[in-house]
Amino acid sequence: MPTRSDSSEQGTGEFDSKNFLKQLTERPGVYRMYDAGGHVLYVGKARNLKKRVSSYFRKSGLAPKTEALVAKIDSIEVTITGSETEALLLEQNLIKSLRPPYNILLRDDKSYPYIYLSSHEDYPSLTFRRGRTKKGGGTWFGPFPSSGAVKESLNVLQKVFGIRSCSESYFRNRTRPCLQYQINRCTAPCVGFITPEEYQQDIRHATMFLEGKNPAIIHDLMNAMEAASKNLEFEKAAAYRDQINHLRHVQEQQSVEGGDGDADVVAIAQDAGIVCIVVIIVRGGRVLGTKDYFPKFSLEQSEAELLAAFLGQYYFGGSARREIPKDILVPVKVDEQELLSQALSEAAGRETRVRGNVRGERRRWLDLAMTNARQTLLTHLASKETVYRRLLALRDLLDLPETPARMECFDISHSQGENTVASCVVFDENGPLKSDYRLYNIEGVKAGDDYAAMRQVLTRRYRRMVNGEGKKPDLVFIDGGKGQLNIAREVFDELGISDIPLIGVAKGVTRRAGMEQLIDAMTDRVFRVPADSPALHLIQHIRDESHRFAITGHRARRDKKRRQSTLEGIEGVGPKRRRELIRYFGGIQGIRKASVDEMTKVQGISKALAETIYAALHND
Known part of the structure; x- marks a missing residue:
């Protein structure tokens, strides 16, 4: 348990840092800086409290904003903790409760929405829920980045599989089908229009859809369609066919599909004094959507420092603890990355890694997040x-x-x-x-x-x-x-x-x-x-x-x-490859619009070379 230190100076006017630092411990813990009015200015954590706090009182080398902070300090309080992990968790809780002006602050504290599959034995429902609880049993899917993403998924599930979304009391008291049945959004299990066995089959497919297993669902439905056709059940076969077509359409609409695993992909963009952080939620290899943040910050901080502060608040500082995936992907190595991974692993009860050096599908997710962060920041800067x-x-x-x-x-x-x-x-x-x-x-x-x-x-x-x-x-x-x-x-x-x-x-x-x-x-x-x-x-x-x-x-x-082609000067792109690129895409404008994957379809263009060409054409 954290213990309160007696090392503080209260109301002395100019802060006596020399005497304070003499008695400060070298153990891990959290420090809080206050102004003369007793208002908290900044909360920080440290592996070694004495070394960390001493760094604020160097005679030179401080950033102007840090100097401004130090000039306001009237007192400092410290809390000793048993480990660095405890210090990290305590720091985030204090930032959340005290809202210090010199810490990075998140304005959005709402928990993510989920889709909840009820525990009804024969006819479970799928409904929207804000925040995850352990009450009532059932199965949770998510988190989704927004309520709109949940509604979109529920809309697909109703349209394709006819899963009910009504409350248990409404379901028990129905004596005839509701409007959802009339518009083909429900199979009316409330009045027995579908057997429990058939409904459970739809639930199984809906669960697979939410887990990102669209190809497996389509394979099952194709087998069922063929079986229905052999048994001359043509109406049932047509229904399976419509489900297959709709699922294929949904699959085509996915911006990123493929791969596997769960991850939160975090990207950052800075410009004109504004920081934008975008989080992409990936579950079961499927991108569920994005959420963007514009955190408030006052001290001069690098992207690595900003991301570390953001991740700490994002996972530990909220009133409702967020779900922690196996992988958290970041564009740069964040400060104290190993400590953060350890704290997240302890909180999740399994290994969680904060990773930056990734390839393949995860690199595509990270590139997508970076693109979203830059575009979102530009949009914000241009807002009226x-x-x-x-x-x-x-x-x-x-x-x-x-x-x-x-x-x-x-x-x-x-x-x-x-x-x-x-x-x-x-x-x-x-x-x-x-x-x-x-x-x-x-x-x-x-x-x-x-x-x-x-x-x-x-x-x-x-x-x-x-x-x-x-x-x-x-x-x-x-x-x-x-x-x-x-x-x-x-x-x-x-x-x-x-x-x-x-x-x-x-x-x-x-x-x-x-x-x-x-x-x-x-x-x-x-x-x-x-x-x-x-x-x-x-x-x-x-x-x-x-x-x-x-x-x-x-x-x-x-x-x-220089009368030089835009492609000239790109390492690895000689006359032959330039000719193939222009012939395939019809000109330089077509090449500029092409994605990395599209470029790899050109003869002689590898994935690495395509990435080089893409970067060279979009460096403006």
């Missing part, structure tokens, strides 16, 4: 609610008279000064306005002279505006430091533009995301914005989009100038 909240924050940050309706950002891209391209991306109240994006080929400037390139693109863009040919922005961002910003200010002065705010976005000394410096061209003020500011997230999004668009345009110009 997110953009509107960020626009309001930006207006307040820059003290603008109105919320900007049109923002433009410029960036320069080249390869050692060659094929220089400038980008202009546009954002409005709905996010990226891609129809107004523009690329400018820069000519007549010295190779590598970014200042001259910036002068040329700004002059070309805003001379047209002054002449009444272009739309006027409310705010302009320049990706670069004071040098690029001074060029922009000179161009505006030359063109007589004085009513458009100019902001430079410099990477700062550390050149890390969240540490950007903003420079106001009007006042020369250089300032930083908190890394969790919605205004900074919007600026980062605009800046990153201008950078991406500039690089894409530069690569296209470079390839065109």
